[in-house]
Amino acid sequence: MTTLTDVSWTEAPLTRWDEVCELVDRCLETDGGLPLAADLEFMYSRWGSPALVTRQARTAEGELVAAGLLRPGDSGPTYAGMVDPGVRGRGLGSQLLDWGLISGARVVESELLTAEATALFTSRGLQRTFAEDVMCIDFRVQVPQCRVAPPFQLWEWTPGLASRFFEMYEIAFRDRPDFPELSPLDWIEDVAHDADFRPTWSLLAFHPDLGDVGFLTAKEGWIDQVGVMPAFRRLGLGEVLLSESLRRMADDNRREAWLNVNVNNPGAAMLYRRLGFDVRGQRGRFTPMGG
Ligand SMILES: CC(C)(COP(=O)(O)OP(=O)(O)OC[C@H]1O[C@@H](n2cnc3c(N)ncnc32)[C@H](O)[C@@H]1OP(=O)(O)O)[C@@H](O)C(=O)NCCC(=O)NCCS
Structure with a gap:
């Protein structure tokens, strides 16, 4: 068994990224969280x-x-740390975090946030400023079935429709906390220039008399964004958009789909659970209290 005296510490540039990814992978197996983190x-x-x-x-x-990473940024350094599940409970995580904070970290980030990590961060005077549940649906267990009811229609993403997707995004998300003001060009570039973007799984909901009413964008393995105009919520449109996109993923032989939902968005989380998603972990960001 590894004890504290068995380990030696070094501060060194990172040369072996594969080693860190393997460490994250071992942590993910125990903690859950964003699977991409080990990529x-x-x-x-x-x-x-x-x-x-x-x-x-x-x-x-x-x-x-165990490894702590500290990268510089405009508003100060950001820290992330991880400890192999096999050597937890021996103070390595606290030592790493204290090193990060003494080195000036202004943000502490985790893609594999656990209750224990949250308690550690809080004990050092950090407060949570952002948290998302990471959810997954396994198509081998369930593929949601829900048909769009006429006269509503669903249209796939095309470059010609991109600005209408953006308008739906803006209307649906502008009442969300911390809504980022993005220009249409920036948003469209973010969505469509991602190599993992999948236009055939991305849908615009349209009504012949009322116009556009909702949208969904999807990436390889992921539901990226889904939104419905406030006046048309709780009519089943979110469910229709999600189930159609998920059905297309399953028909394209994907085994699962993931999404992130902010912990301050319980209505959306309820919709995802109803469709068959379950929580596989949490990710979050912390900053020093009062700073
Ligand atoms: C989340 C969102 C897309 C849901 O769209 P919607 O069309 O209202 O969802 P639906 O009508 O299909 O909801 C189906 C079921 O999900 C659950 N649900 C959806 N929204 C809910 C809410 N605000 N509160 C509680 N339950 C909710 C309910 O079980 C609902 O069924 P019910 O109305 O019969 O009770 C919509 O609220 C929205 O655009 N929000 C702003 C953008 C956003 O937060 N997107 C998600 C980011 S992760």
Whole structure:
């Protein structure tokens, strides 16, 4: 069994991304959370800064069992840390977090947030500023069935319809907390220039007399955004958009779909649970209290 004296600490540039991904993978198995977090490309996009500072704990055999990452940013450094489930409860996580905070972290991020991590962050005077449940539906268990009721129609994403998707996004999301003001061009670029974007799973809901009433965008393995105009909510449109997109994913031989839902959005979470999604973990962000 590894004890605290068995591990040696180093502060070193990150050269072995694959090792960190494997560590995240072991953590994900125990903690749940965002499955993408163990993906090399995702890891590199988040943490691939040339100014990245890391603190690493290794066993005598050289195995990486804990790592803290600190990347600079406009509003100060962002910290993330992880400890192999096999060596938890021995203070490694606290040591890493304290190193991050002493090094000036202004944001603490976790894609695999657990109750224990939340308690640790809170004990260091950090407050949660953002949290999402990570949910998954397994098509081997269930593919939601729900047909669009005429006269409503669903149209697939095309470049010609992109600005109408944007208008629906803006109307549906502008009453959400922390709604980001995005120009149509920026939003469309974010959505459609992602290599994982799937236009045939992305749908605009249209009514011949009323016009556009809702939308959904999807990526490989993911429901990205779904929104319905406030005046047309609780009429089953969200359910129709989601079930049609999920059916298309299942018909294209995908085994599952994931989504993130903010913990301050219980209505949407209820809709997802009703369709067969369950919670597989949480992700979150913390900042020092009062700062
Ligand atoms: C979430 C959203 C897309 C739901 O669309 P909708 O068309 O109202 O959803 P539906 O009518 O299909 O809801 C089906 C069921 O889901 C549940 N549900 C949906 N919204 C709910 C809410 N606000 N409160 C409680 N339950 C809700 C209910 O079980 C509902 O069935 P019921 O009306 O018979 O009780 C819509 O509220 C919205 O656009 N919100 C703003 C954008 C947003 O938050 N998107 C999700 C981001 S993760």
